[in-house]
Amino acid sequence: MIKKIGFIGLGIMGKHMSKNLINAGYSLCVYDLNRSAVEELVNYGATGCSSSKEVAESSEIVITMVPDSPDVEQVALGPLGIMEGAHDGLIFVDMSTISPATSKKVANLLKAKGVICLDAPVSGGETGAMNAALSIMVGGQEDHFMLVEPILKFLGKTITHCGELGSGQTVKACNQIQVALNFIGMAEAFVLGTKAGVDPAIILKVLSGGYAQNRVMDVRGPKIIQGEFEPGFKSRFHYKDLNIIMNTARDLNVPLPATAIAHELFNALISSGRGDLDHSAVINIIEDLAKVEARTKKH
Numbered sequence: 001m002i003k004k005i006g007f008i009g010l011g012i013m014g015k016h017m018s019k020n021l022i023n024a025g026y027s028l029c030v031y032d033l034n035r036s037a038v039e040e041l042v043n044y045g046a047t048g049c050s051s052s053k054e055v056a057e058s059s060e061i062v063i064t065m066v067p068d069s070p071d072v073e074q075v076a077l078g079p080l081g082i083m084e085g086a087h088d089g090l091i092f093v094d095m096s097t098i099s100p101a102t103s104k105k106v107a108n109l110l111k112a113k114g115v116i117c118l119d120a121p122v123s124g125g126e127t128g129a130m131n132a133a134l135s136i137m138v139g140g141q142e143d144h145f146m147l148v149e150p151i152l153k154f155l156g157k158t159i160t161h162c163g164e165l166g167s168g169q170t171v172k173a174c175n176q177i178q179v180a181l182n183f184i185g186m187a188e189a190f191v192l193g194t195k196a197g198v199d200p201a202i203i204l205k206v207l208s209g210g211y212a213q214n215r216v217m218d219v220r221g222p223k224i225i226q227g228e229f230e231p232g233f234k235s236r237f238h239y240k241d242l243n244i245i246m247n248t249a250r251d252l253n254v255p256l257p258a259t260a261i262a263h264e265l266f267n268a269l270i271s272s273g274r275g276d277l278d279h280s281a282v283i284n285i286i287e288d289l290a291k292v293e294a295r296t297k298k299h
Helices: 014-023 035-044 052-057 069-077 100-111 125-130 142-152 167-195 200-208 215-224 235-252 257-271 279-290
Strands: 004-008 027-031 061-064 091-094 116-119 134-139 156-163
Touching: 004 014, 004 052, 014 027, 014 035, 014 125, 027 035, 027 052, 052 061, 061 069, 069 091, 069 100, 091 100, 091 142, 100 116, 100 167, 100 235, 116 142, 116 167, 125 134, 134 142, 134 167, 142 156, 156 167, 167 200, 167 215, 167 235, 167 257, 167 279, 200 215, 215 279, 235 257, 235 279, 257 279
Parallel strands: 004 027, 004 061, 061 091, 091 116, 134 156
Antiparallel strands: 116 134
16 A cells, blocks of 8 residues: 655645645655745645655655646656656656656656656646546556556546556647637637627626536636636646647647637737736737727626
């Protein structure tokens, strides 16, 4: 039975996921470049480490939750990385959202050290991380998945083995396509209705009760029409995901015309200096073009 877990990456998502593992009774050692994030977890009951290498040396399983493919490579393969602290039988679960090709590259190199590797990106944002309600998509051997599933149940509600290594990242890419297009569809609906003189709160109410209803609308719709864009998931990270998607689509020779438009709308959002806002803030670009703000009327 696994008791010692290492967690690397204590950002918006990682800090809540780490706390959930501590709440579940696991012994947790943590590392992040942001020392204040490490201190927060130490005060919560974790043991602080000074490097990814130290985390690997102290753990039976290492979980990473970092921003992008280069970050995973640095944490896993770089100086004082997981590879330097790896031991036979160590389990590495990368829960970041990165390129499937990078997942396979890192896994192939760590396997030479006797490390079991899985990719397990998540969906659900900060709220899902906080409430241990994430959707987790896992790629890797089925017997390896069975080893980590009991732990993942303390982080998410929907845990799915998607297939071989890298398939978790592929399914996450599919998820990010759908989420981006949901945001853009909702944005266009709100802006069109507002420009025509309808209160977006009415639009939200009607759309939420019919075939257009979706979880993106349920969670972010009320915040959008109030002009609240505090990040549950930053726009610049979704743009990063869209870059991964477009590169993967080119590699597989798959045309994604609607996703290409979403990619450019998020590009415009980042270029406008709003990359640290929630990804729902893509509505700001549609508003800029239409010269209207889709905000509910104050009564």
